[in-house]
Amino acid sequence: MADLVPSRIEVRDLTLTYGHDTVLDALNLPIPRGKVTVLAGPNGCGKSTLLRAIRRLHTGQKGQILLDNVDIASLGAKDLARQIGLLAQNPSAPPDMTVEELVRLGRYPHQAMLQPWSERDGAAVNRAMDGTGVTGLKTRRIGSLSGGQLQRAWIAMVLAQETDVICLDEPVNHLDMAHQLDCLDLVLKLNQEDGRTIVLVLHDLNLAARYADQLVFVHEGRVRALGQPEELMKPELLAEVFEVDAAIMTDPVHGRPICIPRGRARAAVQEVA
């Protein structure tokens, strides 16, 4: 087990309520240093809310988020933004903004109010654009980019923030299969080459199992289970958390577990007929 890696982030008793709805219910979660943690769960389970809470974006959240044993409530907004980066779900910016202008936004937490743009800022922006392969697009307006290019530009923006922890909220939502893999491979590279701690919210369970070091099933505002994908991808657990009847197999290419839901797929329907 990967439990020997000390937790970089420790979520303790995190509770968040909207009116009478309890979205997160005394949730506890360790996020190990230098690993890819993937939050998965059915719609409305609170996984995106949890990710945003780790970045302290909700008012009225109760409980503690410890980052290297420091409660993030004690950190200033810019301090926190230098340590945890966030790629929001469906982020937006004006279509006539250039890629370079977008990536430069990532330097915000590193700059004092009227401090001039430094060489370090420029180097960080160039590194972020190189690392995501958007350097050649830097004068392009983001409204003219393809979905895959645009997502790379956004990842570059978060990279320019130079944070050790990067949170990504459903980063592959609107991408086709090739670009989903392209984007997640890029995220994996950030983890493996730079040792960054990655927290991902993913909808697709098979992608989650494929990229996660630690997989987390969020269910009704709590962590229902966490561990390596092999430990979590069990038919009983999937039935309970996702309400699907699924067969689990091992992906012959990567050796990761994949689930095949027995729904009303065409073959099954034909079989019945």
Added chain:
Amino acid sequence: MVSTLAMSPQSQGLRLGPARVYAGLILLLALSMLMSLTLGYKIYSLDQVWMALFAHDGSETAVVIAGLRLPRALIAPLAGAALGMAGVMVQTLSRNRIASPDTLGLNAGASLAVVVASIMLGVQSLAGLSLAAAFGAFVTAIVVFGVAASAGGLSPLKIVLVGVTFASLSHAFVEVLLTSNEAQLQQLLFWLSGAFVDRPIALFYNGLPVVIVGGIIGIGLSRALDALQADDSTAAGLGVPLAAVRGLAFVAVALLTGAAVSMAGPVAFVGLVVPHAARRLVGLRHIHQLPAAALFGAVYATLADVAARFVIYPVEAPVGAITAVVGAIVLLVLLMRRAA
């Protein structure tokens, strides 16, 4: 080698680099102010202007130039600069490229305050009316901001909806007050469409420090405003204190609009048109967008003021009517381009 030569200007669009843009706009501003001094019902030579400004001999020509032409040649660019910067900030705050101080109801609030001051409080002096205008813009800003904030979050859409609601309400009150006080209608009508003519130069000196303060706040916030062009989650994730930045930027908008309205009345659509030009010239970073909007706004308002003297020559047209026509055309083009 050949291709770099052929491609470089196109890939940058209209963006020439801020230094060249500033230099060009400053040159244009000087030129348009000179036009404002020389051109009009009577056309003066550069010698006469020079004499009136620097060697005032008490002649009628010198009196007209120094007393009538000079104030408007100073007030028009200052009001245009203020509205240009206010427009940039409003469009960023509301994430809406067709928003402007007009959309937030600030001009309407200023008009209402002027009408109330004139009809109900008996204020007659221009200084009194201009103070009322600034007060009206400022109070409207606070009310719109307060209502939008209390309605849960300060979403861009909410700010605009509250602003439009208040604008309609203010307009309704203005109509009612004007209809029931026809005697004063004529006197207020010219003011209510916005103009730079017949303004005492004192208004310029009163407005200048306010515009400078508003501009400095905007420049100070420029990086936060850059980040606010992205969605709230992204901006908050970058460490931008959203409520504080919005509040401060709103104060700057109120100061700038209030100063402009106090000098010139509600000159329509300047705050809508100018930011589009500024972004095309220098891009989306506010550290350049705001100064470019100030300069372009100054040139635009000054040229509109010169044009106002000739469209129905020898009678002078209200400059607000000119900017309204230009603004309406730009707005239509923007809307059609968006629909396409």
